[in-house]
Amino acid sequence: MNTKELLKGNTEMIILASLADGPKHGYLITQWIRTQSEDSFAFSPGMLYPLLHKLEHENLISASWITSEEGRDKKVYQLTKSGGNAYHAYKKDWTLFAKKIQHLIS
Amino acid sequence: MPFIKNLRKSLRVSPEKEQKIVAEIEQHLEEEAHTLQLQGKNSVLARQESEQDFGNAQEIAQALNETHQQLPQLLRTLHLRHAILLIALYGFICSYTSLTYAFFTPGSSPAWFIVTIPQIALFFISAKMLHAQKLSRSELRKAYTKLFVHFSLFHALFLGVIALFDNKIKDILTGGIMLRYEWYLARMPSDFGDAFALFLITTTLYLFALLAAIGYTSISKNQDGFLIRM
Numbered sequence: 001m002n003t004k005e006l007l008k009g010n011t012e013m014i015i016l017a018s019l020a021d022g023p024k025h026g027y028l029i030t031q032w033i034r035t036q037s038e039d040s041f042a043f044s045p046g047m048l049y050p051l052l053h054k055l056e057h058e059n060l061i062s063a064s065w066i067t068s069e070e071g072r073d074k075k076v077y078q079l080t081k082s083g084g085n086a087y088h089a090y091k092k093d094w095t096l097f098a099k100k101i102q103h104l105i106s
Numbered sequence: 107m108p109f110i111k112n113l114r115k116s117l118r119v120s121p122e123k124e125q126k127i128v129a130e131i132e133q134h135l136e137e138e139a140h141t142l143q144l145q146g147k148n149s150v151l152a153r154q155e156s157e158q159d160f161g162n163a164q165e166i167a168q169a170l171n172e173t174h175q176q177l178p179q180l181l182r183t184l185h186l187r188h189a190i191l192l193i194a195l196y197g198f199i200c201s202y203t204s205l206t207y208a209f210f211t212p213g214s215s216p217a218w219f220i221v222t223i224p225q226i227a228l229f230f231i232s233a234k235m236l237h238a239q240k241l242s243r244s245e246l247r248k249a250y251t252k253l254f255v256h257f258s259l260f261h262a263l264f265l266g267v268i269a270l271f272d273n274k275i276k277d278i279l280t281g282g283i284m285l286r287y288e289w290y291l292a293r294m295p296s297d298f299g300d301a302f303a304l305f306l307i308t309t310t311l312y313l314f315a316l317l318a319a320i321g322y323t324s325i326s327k328n329q330d331g332f333l334i335r336m
Contacts, residue, residue, distance in 0.1 A: 025133070025134075025137075026130065026133075026134050027133070027134045027137035027138060044159070044160070044161050045131075045134055045138075045159065045160045045161065046160050046161025046162065046165065046166045046169075047161070049127075049130070049131065049134075049166065049170070050166065050169035050170050050172075050173055053127075053170060053173045053174065054173045057173060057174075072133065072136075073129070073133070074133055075126075075129070075130045075133065
């Protein structure tokens with residue numbers, strides 16, 4: 001399966017999905033995507049961070065710096081209200097799209 | 107940390123944003139390196155692997171610049187080195203015109219020699235700035251461009267110092283070149299041969315200095331790349 005082609009156009013939805021269950025920092029987002037997709041999708045950090053900054057600029061996610069238990073400062077992202085709405089809209093469109101494709105190929 | 111260094115070189119954002127971006131990416135690199143160390147890798151290899159896994163620093167910086175862009179496209183592509191290269195080119199053009207003018211002006215030939223000899227000495231001193239070894243072709247080109255820039259800047263500075271004491275050169279460096287274009291135009295048809303000969307002599311002198319500096323720095327090529335011995 002050519003996963004790279006399938007990923008195109010859906011990268012922002014995947015990032016929003018990763019934050020749907022709570023705030024995460026960049027490294028945790030890459031790990032979440034890898035484990036949830038069972039290693040089918042892998043976001044390189046080089047691809048992820050420009051996207052995170054873009055989504056932050058578009059006010060779909062917000063960022064804050066927290067101090068972890070180990071005493072390190074970490075930048076953590078979370079969905080904004082608009083981001084949550086955008087994610088639900090994406091999910092709805094994708095579910096409908098997948099249903100139509102399934103209908104075509106079956 | 108070459109990755110972070112390369113990233114900083116290519117970022118075109120405000121210093122505060124640059125600091126935050128670098129801190130965030132540094133945090134990611136540390137997390138990944140820590141995970142790799144838990145898998146048994148040593149700290150140096152873990153860090154190297156996490157940097158490689160991150161991607162190409164220049165491409166990432168470009169993508170981040172696009173996201174954070176506040177400057178017009180042209181200004182975002184300009185770099186301090188472009189300004190320095192322009193200054194160096196100006197210094198070089200000044201030197202040609204000043205030498206031509208000094209040579210053809212009665213009673214000024216000693217100044218011509220006085221200016222040229224220290225230039226060659228300065229070129230060799232500037233060659234000491236090449237400290238790298240095992241360079242790729244593009245790194246070698248960049249190293250010699252840097253040498254040329256330093257040489258030209260020293261050259262322009264040196265002429266500037268002379269300008270304080272020699273009114274003729276001072277006249278040229280402070281705009282005499284443009285004011286004397288009629289002089290050049292009047293002399294060119296009859297003295298073109300002499301002027302061209304002088305141009306060739308000066309160019310040969312500079313090329314000789316460059317080749318001598320290359321020999322002095324002793325470049326050799328092996329399978330690892332270009333090796334420069336100082």
